[in-house]
Every structure is written in structure tokens, then in C-alpha cells.
Amino acid sequence: MSKYTNDAKQLLEHVGGSENISVVTHCATRMRFVLKDANKADVKKVEEIGLVKGTFTQAGQFQVIIGNEVSSFYNEFTQIAGVSDVASKDDAKEAAKQNMNWLQRMIAHLADIFTPLIPALVVGGLILGFRNVMEIKMMSDGTQSLIDVSQFWAGVHSFLWLIGEAIFHFLPVGITWAISRKMGTTQILGIVLGITLVSPQLLNAYGVAGATEIPFWDFGFAQVDMIGYQAQVIPAILAGFVLSYLELGLRKVIPSVVSMIFVPFFAIIPAVLIAHVVLGPIGWAIGSWISNIVYSGLTSAFGWLFAALFGFAYAPLVITGLHHMTNAIDLQLMSEFDGTNLWPMIALSNIAQGSAVVAMIILNRKDEKEQQVSIPAAISCYLGVTEPAMFGINLKYTFPFLAAMIGSSIAAIISVGSGVMANSIGVGGIPGILSIQVPDMLMFAISMLVAIIVPIILTMVFAKTKMGVNAYERLGKR
Structure with missing residues (x-):
């Protein structure tokens, strides 16, 4: 008997037994269940299990926070439950979608598209940051930058752009690949489609505004502008789905003996043509419209109001999964304005949730069991992963979340x-x-201090009010 056996048996019982589990998998800190009947799960009893640090339901999955021991616990659980341990996270997501409405399904689709791209986007952001630091004129009385006085750093600056350009200018390739991967179609065709949107043969998207003449394909009866869609999000999304649905449809009507030849051929050519004739211009217009509205709203006289509402509401959006929609808006802002003023607010929201947990660590410093949940949750939150903090601590008490x-x-x-x-x-x-x-790092640092100090003070103040007292009594803490 391992140290996880009793907790695993209790968890199995309280989620409704093996017969109630459709799919179970795990991530870095959580067990993820897709249950046949979610009502059979006794959430209160699950949260009373010693190893469990909290629970929440998101995107059709009942998620149980275990912590760093989740992998070992998962192995023990699957053996006791007699459920398959070969189900992938994709299997779990597909099964979970049976429990979603149309809006939740749309958000899940967006998440499936952008989540695989996040590691590259993180790297790209850091690279652009390093390059900007090298461009600061801090040498020779503020007249020269690091790349002006050092050939080595000038070379590094130029070399890093090789990676930065690959990530951001050629982003449509990643998007169309991610869509083909998600839809279960031929991924190399998705990559090919993406390349046709950013091909060097085309006029670069960043040069369209200043171009005196736009090249075109002349088909005799019609002319099509040869415009690239570097860094464009919506044209790539639209084109990627058209290609996937064309391929899926052709698979149903073309005999399998010749499908390897004719399905790719009759899928990629129409998809590329539709992308450049119809979807590209429409997607560009939609993307520009959305980014201009958001940017204008944030930079207008009422920008403070938009910021206040977004900063206040972002954490609840995470609970619903709607926060995934901001990825597309952020990327569109980056392509239109060489940066985004939306993402800094998201980072600040992460910090604020972690700071509220820090206050709870201080308030509940004598509760050793809760410290095992709250300390790792605060650390992960300050590093950008908010779920353990939000669901394990802040939402449980409510007032730290507020x-x-x-x-x-x-x-x-x-x-x-x-x-x-x-x-x-x-x-x-x-x-x-x-x-x-x-140039904005100083003001962001000040904003960070506010996101750290204000939630800590407010959490401690709220803990002494009726709201805090009721929360403690509800949880049997006092």
C-alpha cells in the first residue's frame, strides 16, 4: 500500500466510482475528470481529502488540485479505479465538449488553437524585450546604444531578429498548423497554407500602407492582389478552418484508394485561392476593426474606465474560460500597433490574485494544512499560473478574490x-x-507594486468585516 492509496480510494468514491468516469488525465498540478454525471461528484467530501488542495469545474472538466505529486497520485488512482491510463488530454477535451454549450465550445476551439503557440510567443516576447534594451541610448551621455558601441551586441541584436521574425511575422503558419492539428486533418497542408499567406513573393503586410503599387495575379478575367498576411490572426484562422473542412468533406466523397492523391490536391488549391480572394481581405478588415476599437477605447478619454472594468473582470473571465478570446485580440493589436496594451493588465491580474493569497498565508499562518496549498499557489500565481490560487484559496473564501x-x-x-x-x-x-x-517598464513596475500591495491590504481588511467572518464560519475555521 502506497501513501496515496487511501486518498485515491476516497477520491474514486466521491467522484461517483469508476462507472461515472468517462476520461481522466492530469496536468502539472491537477487531476482532470470528464464525468458522465457531474452531479454524482460530492465536491465537499472531495475537498476534505488530505491530499486535495481544491477543486473547480472548467470547460466541462471536474478538476482536482493535487500539487506536484499529481503524477504519482494519478498512477495510483488509475490502478485502483481500473480506468485506462492511456487517454490523452485531447481525448479528455473532446469528451468534455459533450458537456458544453455553443459558446463554451467556441472558446474551447480558440484555446486549442492558441495554447500550442504560447511557448513560442513567450520566447518571442522575451527576444523583443532584449532587443529593445539593446536599443536604449544609455552610452556616451545618452547619444548611443549598446548596439552602436559594440559590434558583438549589434550582431546579437541582428541574430535575435531571425527568431523574432519567425515567430511573429510568420505567425499565420503556426495558426493554420494548430487548426489542422486540432481538426484532425493533414498538418503539413496546414503548414503549406500558412506559408502561402506569408510567402516572400507577396507584398509584405507591413509595406501595404506605404506601397505605391500593389502587385497582382492577372487571370485575364480577374486580378487578385498579391498581399501577404504577416502577423495577421483572423485571416489565418478563417483560411485554416476552410482548408480543414474542405479536406474532411473530400474524405467522405473520394474513394480511399485514390484519396492520398486527390484529397490534398482538391483541398489545398481552393483553400489558398479562397484565402487570397475572399478570406484574407475580409479577415484583415475584421481584425483591423477589432484592434482599432480596443486600442481606441484604451487610449481614449474613457480608457481608464475600460481598464478598470477589464482589470476587475479578467479573473472571473478565467473561471468561465472566456479569457482565451483575449489571445486573438492581443496578437491583432501587436500586428497593428507594434505592441499590446491589453496583455499588461492580464499580467497585473495574475499578480493581484497571488497577492491576495499572500495575505491569506499571513492570516492563516497557524493552519499548516492550508499553508501547503496557499504557499505553492502564491508562487505559481506570481509566475503567471492563477488556477491553484483562485480555486484553491481565493474563491473558497470569496473576499480575497474580491x-x-x-x-x-x-x-x-x-x-x-x-x-x-x-x-x-x-x-x-x-x-x-x-x-x-x-520605456514603459518603470510605470509597469509601479502598477505591479499596486497589484501587490492593494490586494494584501484589502484582504486583511475584508477578513475583519462581516464578509470575512462569514467566510471563516462557513468553512469552519472559527
Whole structure:
């Protein structure tokens, strides 16, 4: 008998037994269940299990926070439960979608597209940040930068752009690949489609505004502009789905003996043609419209109000999964304005949630069991992963969650009001400062201090109010 046996048996019982488990898998800290009947799960009893640090339901999955021991616990659980341990996370997601409405399914699709791209976007943001630091004129009485006085750093600056350009200018390739991967179609065709959107033969998207003449394909009866869609998000999404649905449809009508030849041929050619004739221009217009509205709203006289609302509401959006929609908006802002003023607010929200947990660590310093949950949760939150903090501590008590939302809102007003812009998305929490454009780092640091101090103070104040007392009594803490 291992040290996880009793807890595994209890968890199995309280989720409704093996017969109630459709799929179970795990991530870095959580067990993820897709249950046949979610009502059979006794959430209160699950949370009373010694190893369990909290639970929440998201995207159709009942998720149980275990912590760093989740991998070993998962192995023990699957043996006791007699359920398959070969189900992938993709299997779990597909099974979970049976429990979603149309809006949740749409958000899940967006998450499936952008989640595989996040590591590259994080790297790209850091690279742009390093390059911006090298461009600061801090040498020779502020007249020269590092790349002006050092050939080595000039070479590094130029070399890093090789990676930065690959990530951001050729982003449509990653998007169309991610869509083909998600839809179960031929991934190399998705890559080919993406390349046709950013081919060197085309006029670069960044050069369209200043071009005196736009090249075109002349088909005799019609002419099609040869415009590239570097860094464009929506044209790539639209084109990627058209290709996938064409391929899926052709598989149903073309005999399998010749499908390897004719399905790719009759899928990729129409998809590329439709992408450049119809979807590209439409997607570009939609993307520009969305980014202009968001950017204009954030930089207008009422930008502070938008910032306050977004900073306050972002954490609840995480609970619903709607926060995945901001990825597409951020990337579109980056392509239109060489940066995003939306992402800094997201990083500040992460910090605020972690700070509320820090206050709870201080308030509950004598509760050793809760310290085992709250300390790792605060650390992960400050590094950009908010779920353990939000679901394990803040939502359980409620008042720390509210304190974090208020702190995040105030910090967002300062960030937007001072015009803070990020180079890229993906670097969250305190390390998020590395993705901020160099001239804005000081004001972002001030915003970070607000996101740290305000939630801590408010959490401690709320703990002494009726709201805090009721929360403690509800949880049997006093």
C-alpha cells in the first residue's frame, strides 16, 4: 500500500466510482475528470481529502488540485479505479465538449488553437524585450546604444531578429498548423497554407500602407492582389478552418484508394485561392476593426474606465474560460500597433490574485494544512499560473478574490493611463515585466507594486468585516 492509496480510494468514491468516469488525465498540478454525471461528484467530501488542495469545474472538466505529486497520485488512482491510463488530454477535451454549450465550445476551439503557440510567443516576447534594451541610448551621455558601441551586441541584436521574425511575422503558419492539428486533418497542408499567406513573393503586410503599387495575379478575367498576411490572426484562422473542412468533406466523397492523391490536391488549391480572394481581405478588415476599437477605447478619454472594468473582470473571465478570446485580440493589436496594451493588465491580474493569497498565508499562518496549498499557489500565481490560487484559496473564501479584483482594477488604470505597452503575450505574473516595452517598464513596475500591495491590504481588511467572518464560519475555521 502506497501513501496515496487511501486518498485515491476516497477520491474514486466521491467522484461517483469508476462507472461515472468517462476520461481522466492530469496536468502539472491537477487531476482532470470528464464525468458522465457531474452531479454524482460530492465536491465537499472531495475537498476534505488530505491530499486535495481544491477543486473547480472548467470547460466541462471536474478538476482536482493535487500539487506536484499529481503524477504519482494519478498512477495510483488509475490502478485502483481500473480506468485506462492511456487517454490523452485531447481525448479528455473532446469528451468534455459533450458537456458544453455553443459558446463554451467556441472558446474551447480558440484555446486549442492558441495554447500550442504560447511557448513560442513567450520566447518571442522575451527576444523583443532584449532587443529593445539593446536599443536604449544609455552610452556616451545618452547619444548611443549598446548596439552602436559594440559590434558583438549589434550582431546579437541582428541574430535575435531571425527568431523574432519567425515567430511573429510568420505567425499565420503556426495558426493554420494548430487548426489542422486540432481538426484532425493533414498538418503539413496546414503548414503549406500558412506559408502561402506569408510567402516572400507577396507584398509584405507591413509595406501595404506605404506601397505605391500593389502587385497582382492577372487571370485575364480577374486580378487578385498579391498581399501577404504577416502577423495577421483572423485571416489565418478563417483560411485554416476552410482548408480543414474542405479536406474532411473530400474524405467522405473520394474513394480511399485514390484519396492520398486527390484529397490534398482538391483541398489545398481552393483553400489558398479562397484565402487570397475572399478570406484574407475580409479577415484583415475584421481584425483591423477589432484592434482599432480596443486600442481606441484604451487610449481614449474613457480608457481608464475600460481598464478598470477589464482589470476587475479578467479573473472571473478565467473561471468561465472566456479569457482565451483575449489571445486573438492581443496578437491583432501587436500586428497593428507594434505592441499590446491589453496583455499588461492580464499580467497585473495574475499578480493581484497571488497577492491576495499572500495575505491569506499571513492570516492563516497557524493552519499548516492550508499553508501547503496557499504557499505553492502564491508562487505559481506570481509566475503567471492563477488556477491553484483562485480555486484553491481565493474563491473558497470569496473576499480575497474580491480584494484581488479591486487591486487588479486599480493597477490596470495606472497601466493604461500611463500608456504601458507589451511586446508580446505569454509572459505572465511578475516575469511579465520582461515582455513590457523598455520605456514603459518603470510605470509597469509601479502598477505591479499596486497589484501587490492593494490586494494584501484589502484582504486583511475584508477578513475583519462581516464578509470575512462569514467566510471563516462557513468553512469552519472559527
